[in-house]
Amino acid sequence: xxxxxxxxxxxxxxxxxxxxxxxxxxxxxxxxxxxxxxxxxxxxxxxxxxxxxxxxxxxxxxxxxxxxxxxxxxxxxxxxxxxxxxxxxxxxxxxxxxxxxxxxxxxxxxxxxxxxxxxxxxxxxxxxxxxxxxxxxxxxxxxxxxxxxxxxxxxxxxxxxxxxxxxxxxxxxxxxxxxxxxxxxxxxxxxxxxxxxxxxxxxxxxxxxxxxxxxxxxxxxxxxxxxxxxxxxxxxxxxxxxxxxxxxxxxxxxxxxxxxxxxxxxxxxxxxxxxxxxxxxxxxxxxxxxxxxxxxxxxxxxxxxxxxxxxxxxxxxxxxxxxxxxxxxxxxxxxxxxx
Amino acid sequence: xxxxxxxxxxxxxxxxxxxxxxxxxxxxxxxxxxxxxxxxxxxxxxxxxxxxxxxxxxxxxxxxxxxxxxxxxxxxxxxxxxxxxxxxxxxxxxxxxxxxxxxxxxxxxxxxxxxxxxxxxxxxxxxxxxxxxxxxxxxxxxxxxxxxxxxxxxxx
Numbered sequence: 001x002x003x004x005x006x007x008x009x010x011x012x013x014x015x016x017x018x019x020x021x022x023x024x025x026x027x028x029x030x031x032x033x034x035x036x037x038x039x040x041x042x043x044x045x046x047x048x049x050x051x052x053x054x055x056x057x058x059x060x061x062x063x064x065x066x067x068x069x070x071x072x073x074x075x076x077x078x079x080x081x082x083x084x085x086x087x088x089x090x091x092x093x094x095x096x097x098x099x100x101x102x103x104x105x106x107x108x109x110x111x112x113x114x115x116x117x118x119x120x121x122x123x124x125x126x127x128x129x130x131x132x133x134x135x136x137x138x139x140x141x142x143x144x145x146x147x148x149x150x151x152x153x154x155x156x157x158x159x160x161x162x163x164x165x166x167x168x169x170x171x172x173x174x175x176x177x178x179x180x181x182x183x184x185x186x187x188x189x190x191x192x193x194x195x196x197x198x199x200x201x202x203x204x205x206x207x208x209x210x211x212x213x214x215x216x217x218x219x220x221x222x223x224x225x226x227x228x229x230x231x232x233x234x235x236x237x238x239x240x241x242x243x244x245x246x247x248x249x250x251x252x253x254x255x256x257x258x259x260x261x262x263x264x265x266x267x268x269x270x271x272x273x274x275x276x277x278x279x280x281x282x283x284x285x286x287x288x289x290x291x292x293x294x295x296x297x298x299x300x301x302x303x304x305x306x307x308x309x310x311x312x313x314x315x316x317x318x319x320x321x322x323x324x325x326x327x328x329x330x331x332x333x334x335x336x337x338x339x
Numbered sequence: 340x341x342x343x344x345x346x347x348x349x350x351x352x353x354x355x356x357x358x359x360x361x362x363x364x365x366x367x368x369x370x371x372x373x374x375x376x377x378x379x380x381x382x383x384x385x386x387x388x389x390x391x392x393x394x395x396x397x398x399x400x401x402x403x404x405x406x407x408x409x410x411x412x413x414x415x416x417x418x419x420x421x422x423x424x425x426x427x428x429x430x431x432x433x434x435x436x437x438x439x440x441x442x443x444x445x446x447x448x449x450x451x452x453x454x455x456x457x458x459x460x461x462x463x464x465x466x467x468x469x470x471x472x473x474x475x476x477x478x479x480x481x482x483x484x485x486x487x488x489x490x491x492x493x494x495x
Contacts, residue, residue: 049453051453144450148467149451149466150446151418151422151423151442151445151446152423152450152467153417153422153423153425153426153427153433153439153446154426154434155368155426155429155431155434156427158361158363192352192353192356193349193350194353199356202356202360205356240359241356241359274361
């Protein structure tokens with residue numbers, strides 16, 4: 001139900017019953033390699049194009065998520081998913097394979113939480129028994145879409161981010177085992193006039209701060225309610241800016257509390273400048289690493305804030321500044337509230 | 340919110356973001372570009388001398404096989420996925436010599452080959468290199484006009 005201006009609380013606590021997380025070879029060399037269900041050894045993934053490889057990532061992650069709870073595609077009522085490729089074709093093609101009724105979303109890198117928030121709402125209001133949500137990104141396919149050819153020798157500035165090759169998918173149901181969704185906050189499009197597409201973290205930080213602030217206002221919560229505020233993906237440049245913006249507005253988040261998916265996935269020696277990005281990044285890190293840590297009781301309540309830069313190569317060339325958005329979903333361990 | 344208020348908000352944030360933004364290490368990049376670029380020119384000079392002394396080329400024509408070899412090396416390095424990594428280190432050092440131009444062509448050709456030979460490779464090969472040719476030609480045209488007029492006026 002609606003709470004405050006732009007938030008929902010889920011009174012029936014939809015459950016993340018299962019997840020599927022896959023990645024590419026570069027991610028396999030990273031910090032979180034053990035949190036992936038499957039790692040491809042080649043970026044082509046036996047497909048004929050990188051776009052098809054991204055479709056494959058989405059299909060594979062979905063298949064794994066379903067198989068973990070012995071479900072078939074027919075058992076799922078709706079898919080809420082999207083990606084960064086032109087007209088979200090990679091996700092649409094994956095859904096052609098899955099054959100599940102499909103609501104395509106575009107929220108750039110915020111798609112993961114956009115899908116989870118909407119899917120949670122549908123489950124919470126008896127709109128479905130099971131929904132599947134998630135997102136994928138493929139480094140070569142997405143960079144081709146937004147930047148230079150992958151093999152082109154352009155020197156990237158220290159503010160730039162690396163698009164991950166990964167997919168994260170979650171199956172959400174009404175009950176059962178797993179972490180639950182308790183609330184979500186839908187963000188507004190925020191644009192502070194930044195124009196550098198090689199500094200997405202800086203552009204997206206105000207959107208993240210705006211959504212986090214709205215979340216705490218709407219739900220009348222304090223930052224101390226959450227063990228972690230997980231952003232995806234502000235990187236080394238954006239995360240400090242978000243913290244600074246929040247503190248300016250009197251929301252005293254701690255340094256230990258704020259972590260960023262884009263800063264977790266790779267090792268220091270992987271040279272990804274400011275960190276990782278891509279719609280598959282927050283999906284894979286949250287549905288893999290974060291939920292694994294929740295299972296191990298290392299965290300009980302997290303607020304995941306997925307941030308998206310809603311630009312296109314066209315708007316950039318037409319000198320439009322970068323419109324950004326952030327959606328937040330609160331994921332908690334069941335029974336924590338009562339104990 | 341009024342647009343004035345919005346502008347102030349934007350300016351305040353832009354200043355805040357600019358303050359902590361890690362800057363491109365310009366001086367370091369320049370030094371690296373100077374030495375790597377210089378090293379590529381050194382290889383070029385060595386090749387030129389080789390063609391000049393070993394084969395039947397003269398001072399002018401020995402430039403052609405030299406460029407061909409440099410282009411071949413750059414294209415091979417692009418194909419093997421190494422060129423972009425060297426370029427991240429050396430910046431303008433690998434972009435300015437002819438190797439940078441070869442890399443721009445080859446990387447676009449590789450990138451778009453999944454869209455077919457004609458519309459993919461043919462249509463996109465000049466995506467990055469095209470503007471260089473267009474504005475190179477325009478610049479050359481303007482410089483040539485200035486030179487011609489100058490010589491006319493000064494009677495030189």
